[in-house]
Amino acid sequence: MDLEFYPLTVKNHYRLFEFESVSEHKRILKRVVFRAIPSAPETYNLALIDVLEDNVTSDIEISNNADMPKVMSTVIRCLLRFLDHYPAAAVYIAGNSPSRNRLYRAIISREFPKVKDFLEIYGMSYRDIEPFRLETPYDSFLIKRRTL
Amino acid sequence: MSTTLKKSERRKPREVVYYPTTEACVQAKLELAMKSLEGVDLSPIFGPGYERFTSKTPPHSPSSLTEKE
Numbered sequence: 001m002d003l004e005f006y007p008l009t010v011k012n013h014y015r016l017f018e019f020e021s022v023s024e025h026k027r028i029l030k031r032v033v034f035r036a037i038p039s040a041p042e043t044y045n046l047a048l049i050d051v052l053e054d055n056v057t058s059d060i061e062i063s064n065n066a067d068m069p070k071v072m073s074t075v076i077r078c079l080l081r082f083l084d085h086y087p088a089a090a091v092y093i094a095g096n097s098p099s100r101n102r103l104y105r106a107i108i109s110r111e112f113p114k115v116k117d118f119l120e121i122y123g124m125s126y127r128d129i130e131p132f133r134l135e136t137p138y139d140s141f142l143i144k145r146r147t148l
Numbered sequence: 149m150s151t152t153l154k155k156s157e158r159r160k161p162r163e164v165v166y167y168p169t170t171e172a173c174v175q176a177k178l179e180l181a182m183k184s185l186e187g188v189d190l191s192p193i194f195g196p197g198y199e200r201f202t203s204k205t206p207p208h209s210p211s212s213l214t215e216k217e
Binding site for chain 2: 031033035037038040041042043045047049051052055056057058059090092094096120122124127129130131139140142144
Protein backbone atom coordinates (compact mmCIF):
# COMPACT_ATOMS: atom_id res chain seq x y z
CA MET A 1 0.00 0.00 0.00
CA ASP A 2 3.03 2.23 0.24
CA LEU A 3 3.54 1.95 -3.49
CA GLU A 4 2.81 4.68 -5.96
CA PHE A 5 -0.68 4.55 -7.44
CA TYR A 6 -2.61 6.17 -10.28
CA PRO A 7 -5.18 8.92 -9.77
CA LEU A 8 -8.70 7.51 -9.60
CA THR A 9 -12.06 8.55 -10.91
CA VAL A 10 -14.94 7.29 -8.79
CA LYS A 11 -18.35 6.59 -10.34
CA ASN A 12 -21.60 4.78 -9.65
CA HIS A 13 -21.66 5.22 -5.89
CA TYR A 14 -18.12 3.89 -5.40
CA ARG A 15 -18.86 0.74 -7.39
CA LEU A 16 -16.89 1.80 -10.45
CA PHE A 17 -13.37 3.21 -10.51
CA GLU A 18 -11.37 4.29 -13.52
CA PHE A 19 -7.72 5.04 -13.97
CA GLU A 20 -5.15 5.15 -16.73
CA SER A 21 -2.17 2.88 -16.87
CA VAL A 22 0.55 4.97 -18.46
CA SER A 23 3.87 4.06 -19.97
CA GLU A 24 6.14 5.52 -22.61
CA HIS A 25 4.46 3.31 -25.17
CA LYS A 26 0.76 3.46 -24.43
CA ARG A 27 -2.06 4.50 -22.17
CA ILE A 28 -4.63 1.93 -21.11
CA LEU A 29 -7.93 2.85 -19.51
CA LYS A 30 -8.66 0.43 -16.70
CA ARG A 31 -11.90 -0.08 -14.84
CA VAL A 32 -12.36 -1.68 -11.46
CA VAL A 33 -15.98 -2.74 -11.13
CA PHE A 34 -17.64 -4.01 -7.96
CA ARG A 35 -20.82 -5.90 -8.79
CA ALA A 36 -23.19 -7.43 -6.26
CA ILE A 37 -23.35 -11.20 -6.55
CA PRO A 38 -27.02 -12.24 -6.77
CA SER A 39 -28.29 -14.25 -3.82
CA ALA A 40 -25.10 -13.73 -1.82
CA PRO A 41 -26.06 -10.71 0.28
CA GLU A 42 -23.28 -8.20 0.87
CA THR A 43 -20.91 -10.07 -1.43
CA TYR A 44 -19.41 -8.25 -4.42
CA ASN A 45 -17.27 -9.43 -7.28
CA LEU A 46 -14.22 -7.35 -8.18
CA ALA A 47 -13.54 -7.16 -11.92
CA LEU A 48 -10.41 -5.52 -13.32
CA ILE A 49 -10.97 -4.68 -16.96
CA ASP A 50 -8.95 -3.13 -19.75
CA VAL A 51 -10.96 -0.81 -21.98
CA LEU A 52 -9.67 -0.92 -25.51
CA GLU A 53 -10.56 1.08 -28.60
CA ASP A 54 -14.25 1.57 -29.36
CA ASN A 55 -15.02 0.70 -25.74
CA VAL A 56 -14.28 -2.97 -26.40
CA THR A 57 -13.05 -4.57 -23.19
CA SER A 58 -10.88 -7.52 -22.44
CA ASP A 59 -9.88 -9.66 -19.53
CA ILE A 60 -6.36 -9.56 -20.89
CA GLU A 61 -4.00 -11.12 -18.42
CA ILE A 62 -0.95 -8.99 -18.92
CA SER A 63 -1.08 -5.55 -20.47
CA ASN A 64 2.69 -5.42 -20.83
CA ASN A 65 2.71 -1.81 -19.79
CA ALA A 66 5.56 -2.35 -17.33
CA ASP A 67 3.59 -0.94 -14.42
CA MET A 68 2.04 -3.97 -12.72
CA PRO A 69 3.00 -2.91 -9.16
CA LYS A 70 1.46 0.53 -9.69
CA VAL A 71 -1.69 -0.97 -11.22
CA MET A 72 -2.10 -3.43 -8.35
CA SER A 73 -1.48 -0.69 -5.80
CA THR A 74 -4.23 1.33 -7.47
CA VAL A 75 -6.61 -1.63 -7.39
CA ILE A 76 -5.97 -1.97 -3.66
CA ARG A 77 -6.86 1.72 -3.26
CA CYS A 78 -10.11 1.05 -5.11
CA LEU A 79 -10.87 -1.89 -2.82
CA LEU A 80 -10.25 0.14 0.33
CA ARG A 81 -12.38 3.05 -0.88
CA PHE A 82 -15.16 0.64 -1.81
CA LEU A 83 -15.04 -0.93 1.66
CA ASP A 84 -15.07 2.52 3.24
CA HIS A 85 -18.46 3.05 1.64
CA TYR A 86 -19.75 -0.51 2.00
CA PRO A 87 -18.32 -1.55 5.38
CA ALA A 88 -20.49 -4.65 5.65
CA ALA A 89 -19.50 -5.92 2.21
CA ALA A 90 -17.20 -8.79 1.37
CA VAL A 91 -15.32 -8.59 -1.93
CA TYR A 92 -14.72 -11.73 -3.95
CA ILE A 93 -11.49 -11.71 -5.96
CA ALA A 94 -10.45 -14.42 -8.39
CA GLY A 95 -7.82 -14.22 -11.07
CA ASN A 96 -8.61 -15.32 -14.59
CA SER A 97 -5.68 -17.73 -14.60
CA PRO A 98 -3.51 -19.65 -12.14
CA SER A 99 -0.66 -17.21 -12.70
CA ARG A 100 -2.94 -14.27 -11.93
CA ASN A 101 -4.07 -16.01 -8.73
CA ARG A 102 -0.44 -16.50 -7.74
CA LEU A 103 0.12 -12.79 -8.31
CA TYR A 104 -2.87 -11.91 -6.12
CA ARG A 105 -1.68 -14.28 -3.43
CA ALA A 106 1.80 -12.72 -3.50
CA ILE A 107 0.34 -9.23 -3.19
CA ILE A 108 -1.99 -10.23 -0.35
CA SER A 109 0.87 -12.00 1.42
CA ARG A 110 3.00 -8.89 1.15
CA GLU A 111 0.25 -6.56 2.38
CA PHE A 112 -1.25 -8.94 4.95
CA PRO A 113 0.81 -7.75 7.96
CA LYS A 114 -0.14 -4.14 7.22
CA VAL A 115 -3.88 -4.67 6.83
CA LYS A 116 -4.74 -7.61 9.08
CA ASP A 117 -5.80 -5.31 11.91
CA PHE A 118 -8.58 -3.73 9.88
CA LEU A 119 -9.30 -6.25 7.12
CA GLU A 120 -10.43 -9.85 7.29
CA ILE A 121 -8.95 -11.86 4.43
CA TYR A 122 -10.12 -15.34 3.53
CA GLY A 123 -8.74 -17.80 1.03
CA MET A 124 -10.95 -20.21 -0.86
CA SER A 125 -9.80 -23.51 -2.27
CA TYR A 126 -12.02 -26.30 -3.56
CA ARG A 127 -15.06 -24.49 -2.11
CA ASP A 128 -13.59 -24.40 1.38
CA ILE A 129 -13.05 -21.03 3.02
CA GLU A 130 -10.49 -20.34 5.70
CA PRO A 131 -8.76 -17.28 7.12
CA PHE A 132 -5.91 -16.39 4.81
CA ARG A 133 -2.66 -18.14 5.61
CA LEU A 134 0.72 -17.33 4.17
CA GLU A 135 2.31 -19.91 1.87
CA THR A 136 -1.05 -21.47 1.06
CA PRO A 137 -2.41 -21.75 -2.48
CA TYR A 138 -5.96 -20.49 -3.04
CA ASP A 139 -8.33 -20.30 -6.00
CA SER A 140 -9.90 -17.06 -4.87
CA PHE A 141 -10.09 -14.59 -2.02
CA LEU A 142 -12.72 -12.80 0.03
CA ILE A 143 -11.91 -9.55 1.79
CA LYS A 144 -14.02 -7.51 4.18
CA ARG A 145 -13.67 -4.91 6.88
CA ARG A 146 -12.84 -6.37 10.25
CA THR A 147 -15.84 -6.20 12.51
CA LEU A 148 -15.17 -4.81 15.97
CA MET B 149 15.41 -35.10 -37.04
CA SER B 150 14.22 -33.89 -33.73
CA THR B 151 13.96 -30.34 -32.55
CA THR B 152 13.85 -29.19 -28.97
CA LEU B 153 11.62 -26.26 -28.21
CA LYS B 154 12.46 -23.78 -25.52
CA LYS B 155 10.07 -23.75 -22.56
CA SER B 156 8.65 -20.38 -23.65
CA GLU B 157 8.00 -21.80 -27.11
CA ARG B 158 6.18 -24.84 -25.74
CA ARG B 159 3.85 -22.74 -23.67
CA LYS B 160 0.44 -22.45 -25.22
CA PRO B 161 -0.45 -18.80 -25.69
CA ARG B 162 -3.36 -17.76 -23.53
CA GLU B 163 -6.51 -16.91 -25.37
CA VAL B 164 -7.61 -13.38 -24.62
CA VAL B 165 -11.35 -12.92 -24.47
CA TYR B 166 -12.76 -9.68 -25.81
CA TYR B 167 -16.15 -8.27 -24.91
CA PRO B 168 -18.15 -5.63 -26.77
CA THR B 169 -18.84 -3.61 -23.63
CA THR B 170 -17.71 -3.31 -20.04
CA GLU B 171 -21.10 -4.60 -18.97
CA ALA B 172 -20.62 -7.80 -20.99
CA CYS B 173 -17.22 -8.35 -19.42
CA VAL B 174 -18.48 -7.66 -15.91
CA GLN B 175 -21.42 -9.98 -16.46
CA ALA B 176 -19.12 -12.79 -17.65
CA LYS B 177 -16.91 -12.38 -14.62
CA LEU B 178 -19.93 -12.25 -12.35
CA GLU B 179 -21.19 -15.54 -13.72
CA LEU B 180 -17.79 -17.12 -13.10
CA ALA B 181 -17.91 -15.86 -9.52
CA MET B 182 -21.39 -17.28 -9.02
CA LYS B 183 -20.28 -20.63 -10.41
CA SER B 184 -17.25 -20.64 -8.14
CA LEU B 185 -19.33 -19.80 -5.07
CA GLU B 186 -22.08 -22.32 -5.79
CA GLY B 187 -22.66 -24.39 -2.67
CA VAL B 188 -20.03 -22.57 -0.64
CA ASP B 189 -20.80 -21.91 3.01
CA LEU B 190 -20.09 -18.22 3.59
CA SER B 191 -20.90 -18.34 7.30
CA PRO B 192 -17.17 -18.25 8.25
CA ILE B 193 -17.21 -14.73 6.85
CA PHE B 194 -20.64 -13.44 7.75
CA GLY B 195 -21.29 -15.52 10.84
CA PRO B 196 -23.69 -18.34 11.61
CA GLY B 197 -27.08 -18.05 10.02
CA TYR B 198 -25.76 -16.93 6.68
CA GLU B 199 -27.27 -19.26 4.15
CA ARG B 200 -25.15 -21.38 1.90
CA PHE B 201 -24.64 -19.60 -1.39
CA THR B 202 -26.92 -20.64 -4.19
CA SER B 203 -26.91 -19.19 -7.68
CA LYS B 204 -30.69 -19.05 -7.67
CA THR B 205 -31.71 -15.45 -7.27
CA PRO B 206 -34.66 -15.07 -4.92
CA PRO B 207 -37.59 -13.52 -6.77
CA HIS B 208 -37.89 -10.70 -4.27
CA SER B 209 -34.27 -9.65 -4.36
CA PRO B 210 -33.32 -6.74 -6.57
CA SER B 211 -31.27 -7.78 -9.55
CA SER B 212 -27.93 -6.07 -9.58
CA LEU B 213 -27.42 -6.95 -13.19
CA THR B 214 -29.31 -3.92 -14.34
CA GLU B 215 -27.12 -1.44 -12.52
CA LYS B 216 -26.06 1.47 -14.59
CA GLU B 217 -22.43 2.49 -14.65
